[in-house]
Each structure stands twice: as structure tokens, then as C-alpha cells.
Amino acid sequence: MTQLAAVIRGLLHRGGSTLVIFLVSIAAVAAAAAGPIYYEASRTSVLRDLTANKPLISWGFEASVTGPVAGVESILTSGVIGQLDLEFGTRNVSRLFKPPIMSLEGSGNYPLYNANFPVVWRTDECAHLRFSGTCPQAANQILVGQSAARVAGWHTGQVLRNTGWPALKITGIYQTPDLNSPYWAPRAASYFPAEEQVIGSGGPGGGGASFDAVFTARSTLGNAPARQQGAAVMDVYLNSAGIRQSDIGALGPKMTDFTTSQNLALQGVIVSSQVYTTTAQIEGNWRTIAVPVLLVTLEVLTLSWLLLFMAVSDAVEARGPEVALAKLRGHGRWRTLVFGLSEPVILLLAALPLGMVIGWLAAGALGRLDLGPGTPTAVPGLAWAAAGVATAGGLAAVILAAQRTLRRGVVQEFRRSGRRGADRGWVMDAILLTGSAAGLLELGVTGRIGSAHSGVLSLLVPGLLGMAVAVVASRLLPLACRAAYEWTGKRGGLAAFLAIRHIARRAGGTRTTIVLATSFALTSFAVAAWAVSQANYRLVAQTRSGAPVVLTVTPPAGRSLPAIVDRLDPRGTKAAVVDNFVSLTGSSAGDVTLGVDPSRFAHVAFWPGSFRPSDLNALARRLEPTPPDPLVLTGNAMRMRVDVRKLSLPGELLTANVTTGATPVNLGSLPAHGAVTLRGPLVGCPCVLESLSLGESGKDIQRGLINTAVNVNLTIESIELHVDGRWRPVPARFLHSAATWREGLHDNPPDKITAGPRGLSWQVFTVPVSQSPTLASANRPAALPALIPSTLLRGRTGPVAGVNFEGNSLALEPIGVTAVPGAPGNGVIVDRQYAELASNEDFTFVNQQVWTTAAAEHRIVAGLKAAGVVVGSVSTEAGVQAALARQGPGLASTLFLADAAAAALLAVGAAILNLYLSARRRRYEYAALEASGIKRSTLRRALLIELAVVLGFGTIVGIAAGLGAAALVLRAIPEFVSYPSAPPLVYTPPAVPLAVLLGVAISALVVASIIASTSLISGVKSDQLREAPA
Amino acid sequence: MSETPERERATATATVHCDGLVQVYGTPGLEVTALRGVDLDVAEGETVALLGPSGAGKSTLMWLFAGLIKPTAGVVEVCGRRMNDISGRQAAKMRLREVGMVMQNPGRNLLPYESAIGNVLFAQSPTRRTPKAKRRRAAGLLEAIGLASVAHRPAGRLSGGEQQRLAVAVALANGPRLLLADEPTSQLDLRSAAAVIDLLRAANEDLGTTMLVVTHDPAVGKAFQRTVTIRDGRVGAEGRAGEEFLVVGKDGSIQLPTDLLEVLPPGTLARAVRIPDGVALHRADMDGSGDLDALRGPDSTSPAGGQRP
Structure with missing residues (x-):
């Protein structure tokens, strides 16, 4: 106890070096522990990110059995539970899986509307529905859907008969639930077919329609008539909260075994699950974190050991006289060893728990910055092991550093007049240089330097290069100072002379240079890599999301979304309607067509400066060339006088395609020759006349299966609309200007369209396969101008084929751009109104979106909701960027930056202390110089210059080495789990973060140098001359 | 040359015995001979002050006696142990139990952050005494040197004189037979120096500790029983009871005191003339004949004589 107290007194006596050793020891332990802790937390974050809001099929399973509905439940339950127990073990099932959601499903029919509807019992159904009335408790009680x-005019209390079931009594009416909720999503398409139609086509109804499900008590289905066929369905989600990281590896294969189980197949149970794709995705993401974390931890750990070695060397060296005194007093070898090492060893041991805590806190702080919200930061066993390794490495550094002092004889210690012996030899330099060069060579040969996305081992390059440069630079500094010796002797002033002389005296250079240069090489590289990856995340996030905020919305039936947005943002600078169509079939699968309002789009969409062409406003203007006004049909009927000169097949129908979404207006048959007036009703207009087509009488309006030569020659003499009880002609230009029409089908020979005093003349010579002769209104360009990413265009010029909102071919006039906001590499942007016209205003497969600026988000969302628009999902650029940063490479980059910054900070502290102690040992020399008449201010300046040169040199060399490494391997450092095809990523480190790093480093060094030199020289006293030179 | 019976007796009871002791420090490209045949005996309980100019080899003798270096040639025995062959471990044990040492710089004798009593305890720590016994002895020593009142003050905050007295106490902590002190008063004022000298004498008288002290301080020489002057790596003179004697080396050489060098400057040719109780030296160029051939006469006992041209 007494000895421990003595050790503590010694530690307190050497406050500065004690503090540095303690801090460096803590840093080493914290660096070692933080990596595994952060790794564990980031795995949890990835696990949560990748399993949150996953559809059942990707994060659970659905099992079903069909048969007589009264008996299927027990087959399903016993089969599935038994097989789950077999695969996962009874104890694990409740941990791994959430309680199953059971459904019993039958079907009914409402004869009055000839409408089918599912009859369903589902676990806790009433808890997941909002309804008026009461929850069905007894058999044959039902809740019916609002739609x-x-x-059907159903109401509570009504009894439905002849549905294929006993009389069903309505006890309540439910509102359509959130179909995307985990509870309903797996069966939404089956239970709510009418709602699905609402989303798709704007309203329920129609003959032979399906009604939403009626929900009933379990007993209704349990007592179902024997003839009633149905299904039992079990939806089971995996329980993310109970799943451990260690479960993931086996989960995928076990789920596959479960889904393909012979036992279940024999019982007729069908299981659907694709959990293996999710677990593979999770494991792939984890792999992208593991190696970088290991490498980064090793690099920083090595640097910490080096720092520790340096700090301990100085501390033990400073204790040389005490160790000699112990020997002089007759302490044996072992006792001297204990005496000499006790202080650093105690510091190391004390640093272990504290370093763990700090590592845990640091990992937690980092986690709060870039991991998913609420991600727990646990301390895994690996963290303790890593901390143990760090401490063991520290002990080795202590022993290595102390051995010279401990082995030095008493006489040698007391008679030493200088510290030349402290100069390091060439052996260590040769080892470091050879190791670094070999490592760089290996990386170069294996293609990890200079090539793109080649792997995480490239992370070793900055450390190796920094070390190699540092070793060489540390030797060059004394040489350079020696060269400057003469100059400072004549012109540099006494202070510079003294400073340069002292640096030049150490032929081997200083460890300070090595440590500083290496740590700043790592730090500047980490800053560059982090800044580049953040810039790329931002770039990719901006182009992926398209705008700061993207709302996916459903407008109320019969309301125009653009009109609502126009009212909310009359200036057109805050919000834009975007029709987003994703092609799912054919060769265009995955291609995206975005219909935008060009001027609004130009205000709201992201268009980084690196995109070409750079002027989005000019591009937007090119999207909307002005065609003739559309022919707007109003009233309740239209009529058309046609003079037929020639018609190859008599009795053709003339059909007007209008853009109301309803079926085409059938105007009646044309004669083979002569004039006729045709009429047809208009429903849901005003609407736009899209085209006029010819079809075979009494058959589909499309013609046969082969190209057919036809001979049509007719003149449209008038078009009139029946409005307010009177026939009114359409504007004359539609009959007297051929420019208002164009050939609807491109074939050869082309149709001939001319305008004359009698009206519009149309001649058709041939009709392609499965097409009808069409005269199209020229209300939009023949080929829509479209912004197309260069990666998709692949150098093609001239019109290209895209897809319209119905999935059909759409002629596009391409305008090549770097990337398309909203669909960077696979999207085309066209004018929304033209695209809608080209798609017959069919929104069935279109996701309607509203893009807004960040500032306007809340106002626009509130306005949309007030207008009855359902805002389904909100995606933000910041959210996308955060998600990218939470992927493995992003997390590794952040850890690297944090560790390297901490290491640099410690290196600066250790370097300053090292120089301070070194200068302190020279107080005798300073006292002698002062006694010889040199001013104290000159001595202070000399020390300041010395500190500034050594520290500044190490820092600048390190930063230069780091940037060199960045230039070599930045492209090879992984940034994404899967790389985007567009936009092109940027690998030039932004100047600001590097300037900040340089500024902070230089400022810290200057301030520390001033403080150190001032305090040191103020402590120099002539009394010190009485002491023997140290 | 055989030793005299008197010297043989002295050797038998000597705490320190040196015979033809030679010490050469070797550094690459340079060899420095610090001692060139020192013969010296220090008897048990004797107090000896080692005098001599800087660089004469006094400190080297101390290192040798403490077992911190080994002699290049000759014999050195301390407390009956031949130091030529002693191992590092044995030397450490010796320093622990039988040889105490005080260094010139007070700060080097002490752990500055430790208290006065802590420093004495530190010196005792390798011994097998009980902690209580160690503490009692340390307190006794501090009492004896007048530092009981500052027993718990860190050594670094004591005055120079207090530090040196404490250093003596630390050196005496384990009751050594021999105390070696290297200029213990050189950095002290007169009063503090006197206190240290009193302390050393008291230790000698009370504990019978043999004292061998390197000093330039005449007060130390006067206070001690014998002075031994080392010049140019040899024992040049000895002083007893205030009288200075030349010491004839084994090779017959003698080193004249500085004041006689005015009469016989270095390089002078002198004639050694046997007289009844010794030898008289006469300058050859001052014997009146002026004839150098006379120097080669039959009565000449030495080839030396006269000033070289």
C-alpha cells in the first residue's frame, strides 16, 4: 500500500508526462474498444434499417391451406407450429417470431350487384379497424366496408341473404384501414379489392366488381357450410427485437428449409418466404463494415502504440536518475524493474477500464450521429479482447521503451553529458521503411492503388505511405537544418540560429516528426475520404430523391392534383407535381418515366453544378415546345360531317378517342362513298379530343393481324359540339389547318393530311399490324422532348423509344443530361401534360408525387391534406443521405475519421509534451546561455521557432502524405454497398474540410508552442547552473 | 616488491584495500586512464578524506568501492570482498547491507516527490526488516540528523543542507560498515557543511562506520583522521594529524606537493642523495660545480638529475 502510494506520488510529481501517458493509454484502449463496440452497434443499426417496414414475405412468412373452410385452421396451425419447432427449437420460436396473425377466409356473393366479397376472420381484426357499430361477436355477424x-346501400342492422352463407347480419361499417400497415399489408390485395381500384382508377363500382371483405367472428367460418371452400392463412413476422446478430447467419437457410419442408407440403400447407434475400442483404452489408473497422482500428491502435512508446520512452528516460538511485541503494534487478515500470504499468492498467468507458461513450456518440435512432451501444466480448490487446501492446511498448534505461549502469547514468544516445538507429527506420514499401508494393501489384472500388485494403495505404514518408522526412529535417545552419548564423538572428542548431544536432531526427506525420497522414486522408464520401452521398441522395422533399400522394377522386398544387403555390417556385411511372415489364422493365411541370420542376428539383447542361431552366423550357392548342370537347354530344371519297372496307366505324379515361366515343359507321353526319355522346367532358380512328364495323376497332393495304380518302367538313341544347362548331382552325393534326401511326407510305376550304382531308394507304388508322390531334409534340441520362442514352441521337404511363412505347426526342433527378440512371423526364396526353390520362400505374422545397414542406403538406389529398409517404433528400451514410462503408468512413482525429489530437499533445520535456532537460543549457548574456526573449523565440519548425514540419508532411494517399486510392475506398450508375461520383476532396483541418492543426500547434516556450523559459533560473548538466 | 609488515597488518583489518589499482575508461578512439596503480588501505572505523584536483580519479575510486564499476587491473577489496570478481547481484547486496553512498548533488540522492521519511524507507525497502522496524529506524535517523520536524515534507522541498543531511541518513539507513561520500559539502553553505561534517563524524563515532569521503573542503580533511591525496591517478600524499606525508609508490615514485614544485619544477634534473633517515633531492644545476659530469659520479643513486636542456 505504501509502495502504491509512493508510485502515485511519483505520478503526481511528473504531472505532464503522467497525463500524456495516461491519455495515450486511454486513447489506445478506447480506439481498440470503440471499433468493436461501434461495429456491434452498426450491425444492429443495419439489421434494424434493413428489416424495418419490410414486407411480410421478406421478413417473415405466409402459410396457407385451402379446403373446406371449417376444417383448415387446425391443419395449418399444427403443421406450421410443429415444423417451426423442428427447425428453430421450441424455445427460440417465441423469441424469433412475432405472434402469428391467423385468418380464415371464405367468399360470398351479393347477387344484386353480382359482386363477390371475401368473408374473413382475422386475429384481433376489430382492434385494427375503425368502425361504427359493434364488433362481430357471434356467428354470422359481419362488419362491412364503407365503400x-x-x-350497395348497406347499413348497420341489415341482414344479407343469399350470399352463399347463412343470413349475415351487419353489426357495423368499417373505414378502410391503412393498407400499408404490417397487419393488413400481406392480405390487402385480397381483402380490399375495391380500395385497390380506388387507387388505380378513381372509383369503385362497375359491373362484376369485387367488394371489400366482410369481417366476421371466428365461429362464422368455423361453422361454415361444408360446401364452403376457403383458406386458412397464417401471417408471421420475424421479431426484430428478439433476433440477435448471431441468429442472422442461420436464419436464411433455416427459413428456406422451413418453406420447402416436405412435412408441410404433404399436409397441403404452402409457405411463402424470401427471408433469405433479406438475411443475405444484411450479411452483405455487415461485411462491408467488418474489414474497414478492423483496418481502421488496427491503424489507429498502431499509432497509439507508437505514441505510447514515445511518451513512455520520454517518461522512463526522465526517471533514469531515480532508477540509478534505486540501483545505488542496492535494489536488486527485479525490484529495480518493478520500480522503473510501476508508474507506466499502473497508468496502463488504470487506463483499461477508463478507456473502455470512453470507447463506449465515443462509439455511442458516433452512433447517435450516424446510426439509426435508438440503436443500443452494447459492449461485446470482442471489445474487451481488443482493449486487452491494446493494453498488452502498451505493456510491450513500455518494456521496449524502458529497457535501455533499466539496463543502463549507475555510473553511465550519472556521468552522461548528452542525449545523443537517444537518437534512434537506422535499424528501426529500415524496418519501418521496408514494411511500408512492401505493403505499398503488394497493394500496388494487387491493383488496390489507383483503381476504382477495388476494396477496403486500400485503407492501409495512408498508414503505410504516411509511415514511409514520415521516416524519410524525420531524417531530412536535421539535414535541412544543417544546410540552413550557416545562413541562420549570418542572417537569421540568434534565436533562429539556436533553434536550427538544436534540430540539426539530432542526426536521426525526432520521433515527433514520425508520429505527427503519420497521424496527420491518417487524419488528412480520413478527412478527405469522409468529405468525398459525404459529398457523394449528398449528390446521390439529391439525384435519387430528386428534390428536398418528395411526397407520394393520392388526390381525392375527381380532383386535379396540379390544380391543388397551383393553388398552394401560385408562383410555382415551391412545389411541383410529378407523375412517376415505373415500367415493370418487357425490355423497359425498371425504366422510369417522370412527367413534370417544367418551370416548377426547374425551381424545385436538384440540379448540382456538376450536371451538364448546367442551366436547368433552359433545359426545362426545352421540354415544353408549344404545339397547337388541344381540341377541347364540351357538352354532352359531338357530331361530325364526313365526306367519304374512297373507303376500302365499307361500314368502318369512326371513333373519337378522348382523354376522359372512359371508353372511346363511337361516332357510327362511314359509308363507302358520300357524305354523312356521325354523332356520339360525350360523358365526363370537358375533355380533349386525342384522335380519330377507323375500325372494322361490328368488331374490335383494331384491324387484323397483318399489314393491310387500305385506301381511305375522306374529308372532315365540320365538327360540332352539343352544348346547352345547341350545336356549336369547334374553332375553324381545327378544320382549316393541317398543322393541328398529324398521322397517328407512323407507317410507309405515310398518311396524307391536307386542309382546304371544304375541310380537313385525310388519306390512308396502309395500316400496320394490329393497329387502326388514326388521325391524331397535334396537341403535343410527335416525339416528346425528354431529359435522358447519358448512361441510358449510350450515345444515341435522334428520337428514341421510351414508355408512357400505360407502359406503351412513347417517342422521345432525347436531351442528354448527366443524370435525371428522381431516377438518376434509369429515368427520363418529360413534360407532364404531354405525357398524360400521350397516355390517355391513364393514372392506373402512376405514382403521383409532389416535390417541394425543404422550407415549404410543412405548408404544402398541410395544404394538400386540407384539400383532401392523402399523403402516403414522405421521402427527403436528408433521409436518403442519412440512409446512405448508415450503410457499411459510410459507417466505416465515420469511424475512421473519428479515430484518426482523436489520434491526431493525441499526437499533437504527445509531440508538444515530448518537445517540452526535451527542452526542459536543456534548462541548464538555457540557464548558461542566459548567464552568458543572451536575452530571455531570444531564448523564448529560439524555443518557439524550434517547436514550430519540428511540429509544423511533421504536420505539413503528414497532411501532404495523406493527400497523396487520397489521390492514389480514394477511388478504391468503398463508399456504397452497390454503386449507382449515375450520377458520376466526384473524388476531388472538398477544400473546406481540409483547410479547416490545416487551420485547426496549425492554430493548435502555434498556441501550444507559444504556451510551452513561454512557460519553459520563464522557469529557467541561474540557480540551475549549480546542478550538473542533465 | 613485498609489502611491509605494518601494511600487511593494516590490510588484514582494512575495510578497503587497494593494490595496484588501475582503471581505464575506454570510449571508441579514446582511452582515459583514471587510476594508475593506487595502493590504499582504509581500516575499520577509520575516517578518510580523499583529496585531489578534479579529474584525479577520486570519484572513480568511489565507484570502484561501491561495486558500480570493475577495475581494469589490480586488486580492490571492500569489507573483505574482492570486488574484481563480484557479480552485479552481489554488488547490489553489498550496497544494500554494507556500503552506503552519498552523491555530490543533493537532488541525486533523493526521490524529490517522496517525503524525508519515505526516502529513508525507500533505501530500506529491499531489506527483510518488518515495516515497523523500518519506520522506527527511519524516524530515529531523522531525529538524529535533526530532520524529525520535516519528516513528512517532500524531499524536493527541503533546503540544500537538509537534503544533504537527509542523503547521509538515507546512506546510513541500513547500518553500513562503509560510507562513501562524494563531495557531500560542495554545494552547501558553511553552516550546512559543518552540520553534514558533524553528522558524518557522529555516525563514525556512534556506529563505528568507516568513512571515505571525497572532498575539496579543508574542513572535512581536518575533521577526519586521515587525508589521502590523489594526483594523476595515484596516491600522492597522506595527511595525518595535520601533517602531510609523501607516499612512495611501488615503483619508487613520489609526487611532490605543489609548494615544492617551485623548487623542483617539472622537468628539473635532481640528484637523490641518501641521508640517514631517507633521501634528499638536490637540483643538479644548483650544486655549485656546474659540471654535469659530476652528476654521473659514483655516489649518484639515481640517473635523474639536472634540468634537461
């Missing part, structure tokens, strides 16, 4: 009740 079905509206269409």
Missing part, C-alpha cells in the same frame, strides 16, 4: 356499403 361497399355506399355502393
Whole structure:
């Protein structure tokens, strides 16, 4: 106890070096522990990110059995539970899986509307529905959907008969639930077919429609008539909260075994699950974190050991006289060893728990910055092991550093007049240089330097290069100072002379240079890599999301979304409607067509400066060339006088395609020759006349299966609309200007369209396969101008084929751009109104979006909701960027930056202390110089210059080495789990973060140098001359 | 040359015995001979002050006696142990139990952050005494040197004189037979120096500790029983009871005191003339004949004589 107290007194006596050793020891332990802790937390974050909001099929399973509905439940339950127990073990099942959601499903029919509807019992159904009335408790009680009740006129208390079931009594009417909720999503398409239609086509109804499900008590299905066929369905989600990281590896294969189980197949149970794709995705993401974390931890750990070695060497060296005194007093070898090492060893041991805590806190702080919200930061066993390794490495550094002092004889210690012996030899330099060069060579040969996305081992380059440069630079500094010796002797002033002389005296250079240069090489590289990856995340996030905020919305039936947005943002600078169509079939699968309002789009969409062409406003203007006004049909009927000169097949129908979404207006048959007036009703207009087509009488309006030569020659003499009880002609230009029409089908020979005093003349010579002769209104360009990413265009010029909102071919006039906001590499942007015209205003497969600026988000969302628009999902550029940063490479980059910054900070502290102690040992020399008449201010300046030169040199060399490494391997450092095809990523480190790093480093060094030199020289006293030179 | 019976007796009871002791420090490209045949005996309980100019080899003798270096040639025995062959471990044990040492710089004798009593305890720590016994002895020593009142003050905050007295106490902590002190008063004022000298004498008288002290301080020489002057790596003179004697080396050489060098400057040719109780030296160029051939006469006992041209 007494000895421990003595050791503590010694530690307190050497406050500065004690503090540095303690801090460096803590840093080493914290660096070692933080990596595994952060790794563990980031795995949890990735696990949560990748399993959050996953559809059942990707993060659970659905099992079903069909048969007589009264008996299927027990087959399903016993089969599935038994097989789950077999695969996962009874104890694990409740941990791994959430409680199953059971459904019993039958079907009914409402004869009055000839409408089918599912009859369903589902676990806790009433808890997941909002309804008026009461929850069905007894058999044959039902809740019916609001839409079905509206269409069929159902009401609470009504009894439905002849549905294929015993009389069903309505006890309540439910509102359509959130179909995307985990509870409903797996069966939404089956239970709510009417709602699905609402989303798709704007309203329920129609003959032979399906009504939403009726929900009933379990007993209804349990007592179902024997003839009633149905299904039992079990939806089971995996329990993310109970799943451990160690479960993931086996989960995928076990789920596959489960889904393909022979036992279940024999019982007729069908299981659907694709959990293996999710677990593979999770494991792939984890792999992208593991190696970088290991490498980064090793690099920083090595640097910490080096720092520790340096700090301990100085501390033990400073204790040389005490160790000699112990020997002089007759302490044996072992006792001297204990005496000499006790202080650093105690510091190391004390640093272990504290370093763990700090590592845990640091990992937690980092986690709060870039991991998913609420991600727990646990301390895994690996963290303790890593901390143990760090401490063991520290002990080795202590022993290595102390051995010279401990082995030095008493006489040698007391008679030493200088510290030349402290100069390091060439052996260590040769080892470091050879190791670094070999490592760089290996990386170069294996293609990890200079090539793109080649792997995480490239992370070793900055450390190796920094070390190699540092070793060489540390030797060059004394040489350079020696060269400057003469100059400072004559012109540099006494202070510079003294400073340069002292640096030049150490032929081997200083460890300070090595440590500083290496740590700043790592730091500047980490800053560059982090800044580049953040810039790329931002770039990719901006182009992926398209705008700061993207709202996916459903406008109320019969309301125009653009009109609502126009009212909310009359200036057109805050919000833009975007029609987003993703092609799912054919060769265009995955291609995206975005219909935008060009001027609004130009205000709201991201268009980074690196994109070409750079002027988005000019591009937007090119999207909307002005064609003739559309022919707007109003009233309740239209008529058309046609003079037929020639018609190869008599009795053709003339059909007007209008853009109301309803079926085409059938105007009647044309004669083979002569004039006729045709009429047809208009429903849902005003609407736009899209085209006029010819079809075979009494058959589909499309013609046969082969190209057919036809001979049509007719003149449209008038078009009139029946409005307010009177026939009114359409504007004359539609009959007297051929420019208002164009050939609807491109074939050869082309149709001939001319305008004359009698009207519009149309001649057709041939009709392609499965097409009808069409005269199209020229209300939009023949080929829509489209912004197309260069990666998709692949150098093609001239019109290209895209897809319209119906999935059909759409002629596009390409304008090559770097990337397309919203669909960077696989999207085309066209004018929304033209695209809608080209798609017959069919929104069935279109996701309607509203893009807004960040500032306007809340106002626009509130306005949309007030207008009855359902805002389904909100995606933000910041959210996308955060998600990218939470992927493995992003997390590794952040850890690297944090560790390297901490190491640099410690290196600066250790370097300053090292120089301070070194200068302190020279107080005798300073006292002698002062006694010889040199001013104290000159001595202070000399020390300041010395500190500034050594520290500044190490820092600048390190930063230069780091930037050199960045230039070599930045492209090879992984940034994404899967790289985007567009936009092109940028690898030039932004100047600001590097300037900040340089500024902070230089400022810290200057301030520390001033403080150190001032305090040191103020402590120099002439009394010190009485002491023997140290 | 055989030793005299008197010297043989002295050797038998000597705490320190040196015979033809030679010490050469070797550094690459340079060899420095610090001692060139020192013969010296220090008897048990004797107090000896080692005098001599800087660089004469006094400190080297101390290192040798403490077992911190080994002699290049000759014999050195301390407390009956031949130091030529002693191992590092044995030397450490010796320093622990039988040889105490005080260095010139007070700060080097002490752990500055440790208290006065802590420093004495530190010196005792390798011994097998009980902690209580160690503490009692340390307190006794501090009492004896007048530092009981500052026993718990860190050594680094004591005055120079206090530090040196404490250093003596630390050196005496384990009751050594021999105390070696290297200029213990050189950095002290007169009063503090006197206190240290009193302390050393008291230790000798009370504990019978043999004292061998390197000093330039005449007060130390006067206070001690014998002075031994080392010049140019040899024992040049000895002083007893205030009288200075030349010491004839084994090779017959003698080193004249500085004041006689005015009469016989270095390089002078002198004639050694046997007289009844010794030898008289006469300058050859001052014997009146002026004839150098006379120097080669039959009565000449030495080839030396006269000033070289």
C-alpha cells in the first residue's frame, strides 16, 4: 500500500508526462474498444434499417391451406407450429417470431350487384379497424366496408341473404384501414379489392366488381357450410427485437428449409418466404463494415502504440536518475524493474477500464450521429479482447521503451553529458521503411492503388505511405537544418540560429516528426475520404430523391392534383407535381418515366453544378415546345360531317378517342362513298379530343393481324359540339389547318393530311399490324422532348423509344443530361401534360408525387391534406443521405475519421509534451546561455521557432502524405454497398474540410508552442547552473 | 616488491584495500586512464578524506568501492570482498547491507516527490526488516540528523543542507560498515557543511562506520583522521594529524606537493642523495660545480638529475 502510494506520488510529481501517458493509454484502449463496440452497434443499426417496414414475405412468412373452410385452421396451425419447432427449437420460436396473425377466409356473393366479397376472420381484426357499430361477436355477424356499403346501400342492422352463407347480419361499417400497415399489408390485395381500384382508377363500382371483405367472428367460418371452400392463412413476422446478430447467419437457410419442408407440403400447407434475400442483404452489408473497422482500428491502435512508446520512452528516460538511485541503494534487478515500470504499468492498467468507458461513450456518440435512432451501444466480448490487446501492446511498448534505461549502469547514468544516445538507429527506420514499401508494393501489384472500388485494403495505404514518408522526412529535417545552419548564423538572428542548431544536432531526427506525420497522414486522408464520401452521398441522395422533399400522394377522386398544387403555390417556385411511372415489364422493365411541370420542376428539383447542361431552366423550357392548342370537347354530344371519297372496307366505324379515361366515343359507321353526319355522346367532358380512328364495323376497332393495304380518302367538313341544347362548331382552325393534326401511326407510305376550304382531308394507304388508322390531334409534340441520362442514352441521337404511363412505347426526342433527378440512371423526364396526353390520362400505374422545397414542406403538406389529398409517404433528400451514410462503408468512413482525429489530437499533445520535456532537460543549457548574456526573449523565440519548425514540419508532411494517399486510392475506398450508375461520383476532396483541418492543426500547434516556450523559459533560473548538466 | 609488515597488518583489518589499482575508461578512439596503480588501505572505523584536483580519479575510486564499476587491473577489496570478481547481484547486496553512498548533488540522492521519511524507507525497502522496524529506524535517523520536524515534507522541498543531511541518513539507513561520500559539502553553505561534517563524524563515532569521503573542503580533511591525496591517478600524499606525508609508490615514485614544485619544477634534473633517515633531492644545476659530469659520479643513486636542456 505504501509502495502504491509512493508510485502515485511519483505520478503526481511528473504531472505532464503522467497525463500524456495516461491519455495515450486511454486513447489506445478506447480506439481498440470503440471499433468493436461501434461495429456491434452498426450491425444492429443495419439489421434494424434493413428489416424495418419490410414486407411480410421478406421478413417473415405466409402459410396457407385451402379446403373446406371449417376444417383448415387446425391443419395449418399444427403443421406450421410443429415444423417451426423442428427447425428453430421450441424455445427460440417465441423469441424469433412475432405472434402469428391467423385468418380464415371464405367468399360470398351479393347477387344484386353480382359482386363477390371475401368473408374473413382475422386475429384481433376489430382492434385494427375503425368502425361504427359493434364488433362481430357471434356467428354470422359481419362488419362491412364503407365503400361497399355506399355502393350497395348497406347499413348497420341489415341482414344479407343469399350470399352463399347463412343470413349475415351487419353489426357495423368499417373505414378502410391503412393498407400499408404490417397487419393488413400481406392480405390487402385480397381483402380490399375495391380500395385497390380506388387507387388505380378513381372509383369503385362497375359491373362484376369485387367488394371489400366482410369481417366476421371466428365461429362464422368455423361453422361454415361444408360446401364452403376457403383458406386458412397464417401471417408471421420475424421479431426484430428478439433476433440477435448471431441468429442472422442461420436464419436464411433455416427459413428456406422451413418453406420447402416436405412435412408441410404433404399436409397441403404452402409457405411463402424470401427471408433469405433479406438475411443475405444484411450479411452483405455487415461485411462491408467488418474489414474497414478492423483496418481502421488496427491503424489507429498502431499509432497509439507508437505514441505510447514515445511518451513512455520520454517518461522512463526522465526517471533514469531515480532508477540509478534505486540501483545505488542496492535494489536488486527485479525490484529495480518493478520500480522503473510501476508508474507506466499502473497508468496502463488504470487506463483499461477508463478507456473502455470512453470507447463506449465515443462509439455511442458516433452512433447517435450516424446510426439509426435508438440503436443500443452494447459492449461485446470482442471489445474487451481488443482493449486487452491494446493494453498488452502498451505493456510491450513500455518494456521496449524502458529497457535501455533499466539496463543502463549507475555510473553511465550519472556521468552522461548528452542525449545523443537517444537518437534512434537506422535499424528501426529500415524496418519501418521496408514494411511500408512492401505493403505499398503488394497493394500496388494487387491493383488496390489507383483503381476504382477495388476494396477496403486500400485503407492501409495512408498508414503505410504516411509511415514511409514520415521516416524519410524525420531524417531530412536535421539535414535541412544543417544546410540552413550557416545562413541562420549570418542572417537569421540568434534565436533562429539556436533553434536550427538544436534540430540539426539530432542526426536521426525526432520521433515527433514520425508520429505527427503519420497521424496527420491518417487524419488528412480520413478527412478527405469522409468529405468525398459525404459529398457523394449528398449528390446521390439529391439525384435519387430528386428534390428536398418528395411526397407520394393520392388526390381525392375527381380532383386535379396540379390544380391543388397551383393553388398552394401560385408562383410555382415551391412545389411541383410529378407523375412517376415505373415500367415493370418487357425490355423497359425498371425504366422510369417522370412527367413534370417544367418551370416548377426547374425551381424545385436538384440540379448540382456538376450536371451538364448546367442551366436547368433552359433545359426545362426545352421540354415544353408549344404545339397547337388541344381540341377541347364540351357538352354532352359531338357530331361530325364526313365526306367519304374512297373507303376500302365499307361500314368502318369512326371513333373519337378522348382523354376522359372512359371508353372511346363511337361516332357510327362511314359509308363507302358520300357524305354523312356521325354523332356520339360525350360523358365526363370537358375533355380533349386525342384522335380519330377507323375500325372494322361490328368488331374490335383494331384491324387484323397483318399489314393491310387500305385506301381511305375522306374529308372532315365540320365538327360540332352539343352544348346547352345547341350545336356549336369547334374553332375553324381545327378544320382549316393541317398543322393541328398529324398521322397517328407512323407507317410507309405515310398518311396524307391536307386542309382546304371544304375541310380537313385525310388519306390512308396502309395500316400496320394490329393497329387502326388514326388521325391524331397535334396537341403535343410527335416525339416528346425528354431529359435522358447519358448512361441510358449510350450515345444515341435522334428520337428514341421510351414508355408512357400505360407502359406503351412513347417517342422521345432525347436531351442528354448527366443524370435525371428522381431516377438518376434509369429515368427520363418529360413534360407532364404531354405525357398524360400521350397516355390517355391513364393514372392506373402512376405514382403521383409532389416535390417541394425543404422550407415549404410543412405548408404544402398541410395544404394538400386540407384539400383532401392523402399523403402516403414522405421521402427527403436528408433521409436518403442519412440512409446512405448508415450503410457499411459510410459507417466505416465515420469511424475512421473519428479515430484518426482523436489520434491526431493525441499526437499533437504527445509531440508538444515530448518537445517540452526535451527542452526542459536543456534548462541548464538555457540557464548558461542566459548567464552568458543572451536575452530571455531570444531564448523564448529560439524555443518557439524550434517547436514550430519540428511540429509544423511533421504536420505539413503528414497532411501532404495523406493527400497523396487520397489521390492514389480514394477511388478504391468503398463508399456504397452497390454503386449507382449515375450520377458520376466526384473524388476531388472538398477544400473546406481540409483547410479547416490545416487551420485547426496549425492554430493548435502555434498556441501550444507559444504556451510551452513561454512557460519553459520563464522557469529557467541561474540557480540551475549549480546542478550538473542533465 | 613485498609489502611491509605494518601494511600487511593494516590490510588484514582494512575495510578497503587497494593494490595496484588501475582503471581505464575506454570510449571508441579514446582511452582515459583514471587510476594508475593506487595502493590504499582504509581500516575499520577509520575516517578518510580523499583529496585531489578534479579529474584525479577520486570519484572513480568511489565507484570502484561501491561495486558500480570493475577495475581494469589490480586488486580492490571492500569489507573483505574482492570486488574484481563480484557479480552485479552481489554488488547490489553489498550496497544494500554494507556500503552506503552519498552523491555530490543533493537532488541525486533523493526521490524529490517522496517525503524525508519515505526516502529513508525507500533505501530500506529491499531489506527483510518488518515495516515497523523500518519506520522506527527511519524516524530515529531523522531525529538524529535533526530532520524529525520535516519528516513528512517532500524531499524536493527541503533546503540544500537538509537534503544533504537527509542523503547521509538515507546512506546510513541500513547500518553500513562503509560510507562513501562524494563531495557531500560542495554545494552547501558553511553552516550546512559543518552540520553534514558533524553528522558524518557522529555516525563514525556512534556506529563505528568507516568513512571515505571525497572532498575539496579543508574542513572535512581536518575533521577526519586521515587525508589521502590523489594526483594523476595515484596516491600522492597522506595527511595525518595535520601533517602531510609523501607516499612512495611501488615503483619508487613520489609526487611532490605543489609548494615544492617551485623548487623542483617539472622537468628539473635532481640528484637523490641518501641521508640517514631517507633521501634528499638536490637540483643538479644548483650544486655549485656546474659540471654535469659530476652528476654521473659514483655516489649518484639515481640517473635523474639536472634540468634537461
